[in-house]
Amino acid sequence: MAAAREDVVDALRKIVHPDEDKDIIRLDMVKDLSVDTDRVSFTIVVKNPDSAFSNQVEEACRRVLHEEVDRDLEVDVELDSEMIPLGDDVMVGDQSGEKQQTSGEDGVKNTIAVASGKGGVGKSTVAVNLAMALSEQGYSVALVDTDIYGPSVPKMMGMEGEKPRVNDDRKIEPLKKHGIKLLSMGFMVDPDKAVVWRGPMVTKAVRQFLGDVDWGDIEYMILDLPPGTGDVQLTVVQTIPLTGAVIVSTPQDMALADARKGKAMFDNVNVPVVGMVENMAYFTPPDLPERKYYLFGREGAKELAKELDVPFLGQVPIEQKVRESGDEGTPIVRSAPDSLSAEAFDAIADELVEQVAIRNAEDDPTQKVEILYE
Ligand SMILES: Nc1ncnc2c1ncn2[C@@H]1O[C@H](COP(=O)(O)OP(=O)(O)OP(=O)(O)O)[C@@H](O)[C@H]1O
Ligand SMILES: [Mg+2]
Numbered sequence: 276m277a278a279a280r281e282d283v284v285d286a287l288r289k290i291v292h293p294d295e296d297k298d299i300i301r302l303d304m305v306k307d308l309s310v311d312t313d314r315v316s317f318t319i320v321v322k323n324p325d326s327a328f329s330n331q332v333e334e335a336c337r338r339v340l341h342e343e344v345d346r347d348l349e350v351d352v353e354l355d356s357e358m359i360p361l362g363d364d365v366m367v368g369d370q371s372g373e374k375q376q377t378s379g380e381d382g383v384k385n386t387i388a389v390a391s392g393k394g395g396v397g398k399s400t401v402a403v404n405l406a407m408a409l410s411e412q413g414y415s416v417a418l419v420d421t422d423i424y425g426p427s428v429p430k431m432m433g434m435e436g437e438k439p440r441v442n443d444d445r446k447i448e449p450l451k452k453h454g455i456k457l458l459s460m461g462f463m464v465d466p467d468k469a470v471v472w473r474g475p476m477v478t479k480a481v482r483q484f485l486g487d488v489d490w491g492d493i494e495y496m497i498l499d500l501p502p503g504t505g506d507v508q509l510t511v512v513q514t515i516p517l518t519g520a521v522i523v524s525t526p527q528d529m530a531l532a533d534a535r536k537g538k539a540m541f542d543n544v545n546v547p548v549v550g551m552v553e554n555m556a557y558f559t560p561p562d563l564p565e566r567k568y569y570l571f572g573r574e575g576a577k578e579l580a581k582e583l584d585v586p587f588l589g590q591v592p593i594e595q596k597v598r599e600s601g602d603e604g605t606p607i608v609r610s611a612p613d614s615l616s617a618e619a620f621d622a623i624a625d626e627l628v629e630q631v632a633i634r635n636a637e638d639d640p641t642q643k644v645e646i647l648y649e
Pocket of ligand 1: 296391393397400425501502558595599616
């Protein structure tokens with residue numbers, strides 16, 4: 276039987292670190308994961324590879340993989356001492372000389388950009404609800420609105436008009452709502468003035484904005500991007516070290532063409548696309564719960580994900596409550612947890628966690644991408 280990456284990650288997730296009360300995948304202890312037909316190899320990163328504890332973890336990995344995945348699986352585990360990956364290149368640069376970690380045990384662990392080529396397909400809605408779903412699953416979450424031209428996260432989170440404070444260390448304190456730490460570029464800049472900004476000004480603003488913030492420990496930072504794949508979006512994704520990107524599309528041809536451009540943009544800057552979300556996938560009338568009407572076409576984004584070889588995270592139906600919840604400032608995941616869309620967002624968040632875990636187990640920690648051109 277061929278072992279699937281997902282099954283391997285799921286099995287390893289059963290091993291919980293006794294002191295931290297978190298599993299070894301969530302603690303980023305699994306690195307260099309490689310899954311072949313009948314062989315799995317990976318490195319476990321521990322404080323002291325020679326300790327009895329390390330041997331126990333190694334033994335537990337073998338056992339759980341044999342029990343959960345395949346009895347005959349060849350399991351090749353290496354133990355390595357904790358790396359010190361925090362060089363300059365994995366931090367968000369900052370004007371004041373302070374650094375903000377983006378990997379390792381403290382600071383911001385995973386940064387996920389939510390993007391689309393086309394405007395109005397539901398990026399902000401997806402960003403806000405993914406943040407909410409992850410927070411409700413117990414992760415520490417930050418939500419950042421980088422859309423300087425049309426910030427909508429503050430409204431969707433019911434924080435319009437609120438301003439963050441600066442603390443005694445002259446760091447910006449993120450706002451907090453529904454358990455999520457929240458910042459919007461809209462707090463800092465006047466959207467009317469930002470319209471004329473070009474790349475370098477955006478870079479400066481984004482750097483300053485993210486570098487001067489006292490985030491504390493964050494497991495998932497979700498960044499809502501402005502629509503499009505132009506200069507400004509490129510600047511944002513080049514300025515922030517990204518773990519991965521989520522592309523949102525409707526099943527419509529026009530949106531799909533732009534989603535392709537989004538994928539190409541992330542390919543250009545070496546940011547992995549960890550998933551595609553199909554928003555407004557279908558409509559189910561509340562009085563006809565078994566019906567699905569595919570108003571914008573059927574499963575277009577799902578098929579595009581297959582074609583581009585990116586994980587498909589799931590479909591969100593069109594629901595009046597999604598818009599109403601956004602307008603009222605409470606994400607649907609919280610305001611109507613039993614709705615079709617809330618359930619869809621929960622499932623999408625689960626899938627995202629899975630894909631990020633796979634990405635982190637296979638690749639190096641989040642790196643700051645190179646600026647390819649000015
Ligand atoms: N699944 C859905 N069902 C119903 N309404 C939705 C759904 N997803 C998004 N909307 C609504 O569509 C509108 C656009 O959504 P949103 O602002 O999230 O898109 P966006 O891609 O962030 O837009 P922009 O490109 O302007 O940033 C909003 O009014 C939102 O409430
Ligand atoms: Mg938006």
